[in-house]
Amino acid sequence: MSKTKKDAIAIHVNGVGKYFGSEPNLVKALDNVSIDIRRNEFFTLLGPSGCGKTTLLRLIAGFESPTFGQMLLDNQDITNLPPYHRSVNTVFQSYALFPHLTVAENISFGLEMLKKPKHEISATVDEMLALVHMEELKHRRTDQISGGQQQRVALARALAPKPDVLLLDEPLSALDYKLRRGMQIELKRLQLETGITFIFVTHDQEEALTMSDRIAVMSNGHILQVGTPNEIYYNPQERFVADFIGESNFIEAEVVSVTKGRPATASLRLAGTRKTFKANMPASKSKDKTATVFIRPEHAKLQKSTRGATLTGTLTNMLFFGTDTNYHLELDNGEAFVVRSQNEIGHAFHPAIGDKLGVVIDEQAIQVLKD
Amino acid sequence: MLNRLFWKKREFSVTYQFGFATIALICFFALYAPITTLVFYSFNAGNNLMLWEGFSFHWYVEASKNELVQEAAMRSLIIAVCASLISTLVATMAALGTTRTAPFKGQKLIFIMINQPLMVPEIVTAVALLIFFAIIKTFTNYYGLGYLITAHAAFCVPFAYLPIKARLDGMDLSMETAAGDLYATPFVVFRRITLPLLWPGILAGAMLSFVISLDDVIITEFVKTAGQDTLPTYMLGQLRRVITPEINAISSVLLAVSLVVVTIFFLFTRKRY
Ligand SMILES: Nc1ncnc2c1ncn2[C@@H]1O[C@H](COP(=O)(O)OP(=O)(O)OP(=O)(O)O)[C@@H](O)[C@H]1O
Numbered sequence: 001m002s003k004t005k006k007d008a009i010a011i012h013v014n015g016v017g018k019y020f021g022s023e024p025n026l027v028k029a030l031d032n033v034s035i036d037i038r039r040n041e042f043f044t045l046l047g048p049s050g051c052g053k054t055t056l057l058r059l060i061a062g063f064e065s066p067t068f069g070q071m072l073l074d075n076q077d078i079t080n081l082p083p084y085h086r087s088v089n090t091v092f093q094s095y096a097l098f099p100h101l102t103v104a105e106n107i108s109f110g111l112e113m114l115k116k117p118k119h120e121i122s123a124t125v126d127e128m129l130a131l132v133h134m135e136e137l138k139h140r141r142t143d144q145i146s147g148g149q150q151q152r153v154a155l156a157r158a159l160a161p162k163p164d165v166l167l168l169d170e171p172l173s174a175l176d177y178k179l180r181r182g183m184q185i186e187l188k189r190l191q192l193e194t195g196i197t198f199i200f201v202t203h204d205q206e207e208a209l210t211m212s213d214r215i216a217v218m219s220n221g222h223i224l225q226v227g228t229p230n231e232i233y234y235n236p237q238e239r240f241v242a243d244f245i246g247e248s249n250f251i252e253a254e255v256v257s258v259t260k261g262r263p264a265t266a267s268l269r270l271a272g273t274r275k276t277f278k279a280n281m282p283a284s285k286s287k288d289k290t291a292t293v294f295i296r297p298e299h300a301k302l303q304k305s306t307r308g309a310t311l312t313g314t315l316t317n318m319l320f321f322g323t324d325t326n327y328h329l330e331l332d333n334g335e336a337f338v339v340r341s342q343n344e345i346g347h348a349f350h351p352a353i354g355d356k357l358g359v360v361i362d363e364q365a366i367q368v369l370k371d
Numbered sequence: 372m373l374n375r376l377f378w379k380k381r382e383f384s385v386t387y388q389f390g391f392a393t394i395a396l397i398c399f400f401a402l403y404a405p406i407t408t409l410v411f412y413s414f415n416a417g418n419n420l421m422l423w424e425g426f427s428f429h430w431y432v433e434a435s436k437n438e439l440v441q442e443a444a445m446r447s448l449i450i451a452v453c454a455s456l457i458s459t460l461v462a463t464m465a466a467l468g469t470t471r472t473a474p475f476k477g478q479k480l481i482f483i484m485i486n487q488p489l490m491v492p493e494i495v496t497a498v499a500l501l502i503f504f505a506i507i508k509t510f511t512n513y514y515g516l517g518y519l520i521t522a523h524a525a526f527c528v529p530f531a532y533l534p535i536k537a538r539l540d541g542m543d544l545s546m547e548t549a550a551g552d553l554y555a556t557p558f559v560v561f562r563r564i565t566l567p568l569l570w571p572g573i574l575a576g577a578m579l580s581f582v583i584s585l586d587d588v589i590i591t592e593f594v595k596t597a598g599q600d601t602l603p604t605y606m607l608g609q610l611r612r613v614i615t616p617e618i619n620a621i622s623s624v625l626l627a628v629s630l631v632v633v634t635i636f637f638l639f640t641r642k643r644y
């Protein structure tokens with residue numbers, strides 16, 4: 001595949017909104033959403049329940065038409081194209097299998113509709129059954145199999161016609177840990193092999209981080225940030241994004257001075273301490289006197305002595321996670337702060353609750369949020 | 372059933388309330404004793420409705436030889452079959468129109484209008500039809516079974532509509548959505564997904580309207596022209612003259628037909644999905 005083709009835009013969502021109902025019960029399920037999803041990309045929509053993930057998928061699939069805005073699939077306007085004319089298939093959150101058909105008949109449905117030759121249909125069905133490990137249940141009716149099995153059939157059914165874009169609405173939520181891990185790897189492999197663009201919805205941030213090429217974090221009908229897992233994790237722009245993915249510390253900082261530039265940098269004082277830090281300053285914050293900074297718990301280090309520490313506080317709690325331990329501190333100004341550190345064999349440092357400890361934070365780990 | 376009522380005493384259930392079993396038994400008795408008596412006396416050898424004079428199929432033979440009964444039975448069947456087919460077709464379209472389209476203004480009103488015939492006293496409908504058809508008859512000079520079929524089809528629509536509507540309401544739209552997603556055009560979605568899933572509801576509607584049409588008296592009595600007796604109106608006519616166990620025999624057969632229809636319905640809809 002040539003580079004230009006790979007980087008081509010598969011789905012272009014341009015200023016799309018979807019409102020349900022009317023005043024006073026108007027629900028803005030999506031409000032002015034714009035994203036570009038590249039061809040053969042594993043793109044994940046991540047966000048809390050009710051933020052509009054399913055609604056966005058339904059618009060792309062064509063089950064609903066947007067209240068306003070425009071959508072393109074491979075540079076063709078599909079805003080008002082019916083779903084049966086879009087090369088887009090969906091794995092539904094509720095599975096939506098056909099209860100009067102068998103597992104195999106469910107999987108072959110799309111292929112039959114595309115009028116594929118008989119031998120090709122049966123070959124593809126067998127291939128799909130093998131993929132989702134459902135060969136033995138081929139002739140079962142779909143109301144006679146378990147939830148996890150239904151989910152796998154739904155996946156096979158949507159994959160069978162080899163669409164340009166596959167929409168997956170929490171397709172692994174009903175599977176147990178082991179099967180889920182297996183399917184994650186299978187999905188990733190399939191996406192790479194088939195060249196299908198995957199748009200994936202999940203609640204599970206770990207799943208989102210491990211599988212995605214890019215992630216869009218959504219909240220309340222808006223897309224807050226789009227980026228690679230790395231960008232989303234290390235450079236969240238807003239408090240919501242930082243809070244939703246991984247663990248975070250938010251502390252108030254005083255803005256001492258701002259140096260103009262691209263990007264602007266600021267000199268900051270953390271939580272009432274004297275020492276100043278330099279950090280990039282979002283353009284929207286350049287006039288503010290205070291800012292919220294964000295620090296990942298694993299980017300802070302705990303030390304026994306308070307001398308030379310960035311912050312000091314009292315240990316209030318320790319949570320053991322096997323590989324790591326979370327140390328909960330109450331800083332001198334009363335704010336809470338968490339440090340996560342890896343447990344090492346023969347670790348000499350064993351703090352006890354109530355100890356006065358120091359926290360060392362590298363300048364690079366400090367980031368100013370937009371809000 | 373009775374076993375359940377009397378022996379399953381371990382878990383809490385309303386059936387252990389004082390007097391529950393008694394009330395249940397009284398209800399069953401009130402419901403089934405008259406019918407049992409009716410069927411029982413249809414096998415009476417004598418011509419009295421109350422004096423038992425030995426077992427015989429005499430009145431069944433008698434009824435089946437009676438030409439009036441034969442004609443009335445044939446007429447009843449033709450009307451019931453035609454009326455239930457027409458009303459089920461109309462009801463299916465009405466149910467699809469009121470559940471499978473985007474919500475539109477006046478949807479509630481249409482729903483109420485479809486079901487209104489259930490509320491209007493039958494005698495009112497009957498008189499209205501009598502007058503309405505009388506006008507048409509003078510204009511067209513047509514006196515055939517068409518009027519009865521039309522009348523039956525009309526009042527059967529709500530009976531056919533309700534089970535179909537109930538089935539559609541219980542059917543998740545997401546399956547039709549999924550079929551559309553898998554490249555099925557709306558017509559194919561209807562044929563391959565909606566219709567097969569709706570089938571038990573349609574069957575229930577058809578059977579219900581068949582049975583309702585089969586035993587209708589009031590509207591038939593008003594709408595029929597001379598010599599257009601159906602089984603129920605024939606029986607009504609007989610009751611005004613001599614009463615013999617022949618009536619019991621005919622009633623028993625009607626009862627049997629209803630039972631068969633209900634049984635077929637259960638067998639067809641047992642597969643649940
Ligand atoms: N048909 C509808 N009518 C009215 N409101 C709707 C409709 N569909 C969705 N909504 C509302 O739009 C918002 C977004 O819903 P959506 O289903 O897209 O959420 P989601 O992000 O998929 O949530 P979840 O993770 O729980 O599946 C919700 O507040 C929901 O109540």
Ligand SMILES: [Mg+2]
Pocket residue numbers: 053054055093169
């Ligand atoms: Mg959803």
